[in-house]
Amino acid sequence: MTERRSYVLAAGGTGGHMVPAAALGVELARRGHHVALVSDERGVRFPGLFEGVETHVLPAGRLGGGPLGYLKAARQMLAGRAMARKLYKQLRPSAVIGFGGYPAFPALAxxxxxxIPTVIHEQNAVLGRVNRLVAGRVAAIATSYDKVERMKPGWAVKTHLTGNPVREAVLALRAKPYPMLEEDGLFRVLVTGGSQGASILSQVVPDGLALLPVQFRRRLQVTHQARVEDIEMVRAKYQEHEIPAEVATYLPDMPERLAWAHLVIARAGASTIAELTAAGRPAILVPLPSATDDHQTANAREITEAGGARTIPQRAFTAQELAKQMQKLGLDTKALENAAARARGVGRPDAVRDLADLVESIHAPKAPVGKVQKTNKNGRPAYA
Structure with missing residues (x-):
């Protein structure tokens, strides 16, 4: 039986940070440990995550805004660090695990x-700013991709490929077959811009679908997640094009929607890629060009090179280009099923288990850490 311990998870307030933190929290709690979350106001209120978990809000400034902005951020981070130290005296954590985002920095500091031993998890294919700041001092670095940019060579000895944890409901889709697609049956499309939506998808996707051959277009059934400010425009476009579509600002049943979809059109955020590869769903990806260090383009590289997705840079994402790529995939049932299998092939379904093993192992570095560090030819953890 594992010794009961206390762990603190520190994460920023976006879905890309919060989803893997929540998945690890569930796994650590299942193993009998106490789990607490420290984040900002957005993080502790993130819908559908961390129910029943002890949560704490820490002040954490965001760098920017010139000299005054940096000064304000420094003061907030120092205040957050002081609050975290006081909290640790109560919780006595065995380790603090950071998932990136500015709210994680005071907790790690x-x-x-x-x-207190520390571990960081990087969800993206480019090491994030906060993780770069702390990577030299942590006990272990967990990565979601075999190749991660902005990593220093000296960190390799403590770097472990675990993958990016996803929710249990998404992981369960891996055991289910790709939905049968008949030549004249419904073709179900899921459009999502991630937790914050994406206006470019709302502007282009309805018009792109309208350019498909009439026999293909009549088979479409669309679920489209849109920003609040875009939702009426998107609904009007689908109605104009006579394409059946459900449009919403938030999809609480995303795992069910993913199970239902034959094709996903999405941004290339870390959680999106992890869920696509866990479930085995082909995709057309439009990376966010303003993402820090262009990390979404890097995120999309593995699944695209494997043949599980097609990536279209936002500057080239037009209605005509989308229709062309849709036809290449959607008009050939075998090609779509093959793309689904290739997406599934780069998934790392044991990510939450391997990350939890790594977190527990920092107390016994001669045992599980060495096992997690070894990888097989596919880049997945290989246990001796």
Whole structure:
């Protein structure tokens, strides 16, 4: 039986940080450990995550805004660090695990000063800013991709490929077959811009679908997640084109929608890629060009090179280009099923288990850490 321990998860307020943190929290709790979350106001209120988990809000400034902005951010981070140190005296955590985002920084800084072991998890294919700031001081770095940019060579010895944890409901889709697609049956499309939506998808996708051959277009059934400010425009476009579509600002049943879809049109955020590869769903990806260090383009590279997705840069994402790519995939049932299998092939379904093993192992570095560090030819953890 595993010794009961206390762990603190520190994450920023976006879905890309919060979803894997929540998945790890569930796994650690299942193993009998106490779990607490520290984040910002957005993170502790993130819908559908961390129910029943002890949560704490820490002040954490975001760098920017010139000298005054940096000064304000520094003051907030120092205040957050002081609050975290006080919290650790109560929780006595065995480790603090950071998932990136500015709210994670004060929690990790407090752990360094209190000599509490630390682990960071990087969801993207480019090491994020906060993780770069702390990577030299943490005990272990967990990555979601075999190749991660902005990593220093000296960190390799403590870097472990675990994958990006997804929700259990999404992981369960891996055991289910790709939905049968008949030549004259419904073709179900899921459009999502991630937790914050994407206006470019709302502007282009309805018009792109309208350019498909009439026999293909009549088979479409669309679920489209849109920003609040775009939703009426998107609904009007689908109605104009006579394409059946459900349009919403938030999809609480995303795992069910993913199970239902034959094709996903999406941004290339870390959680989106992890869920596509866990479930085995082909996709057309439009990376966010303003993402820090262009990390969404890097995220899309593995699944695209494997043949599980087609990536279209936003500058080239037009209605005509979308219709062309849709026809290449959707008019050939075998090609679509093959793309689904290739997407599934680059998934890392044991990510949450391997990350939890790594977190527990920092107390016994001669055992599981070495096993997690080894990888097989596909880049997945290989256990001796």
């Amino acid at each position: 407090a752990a360094f000063s209190a000599r």
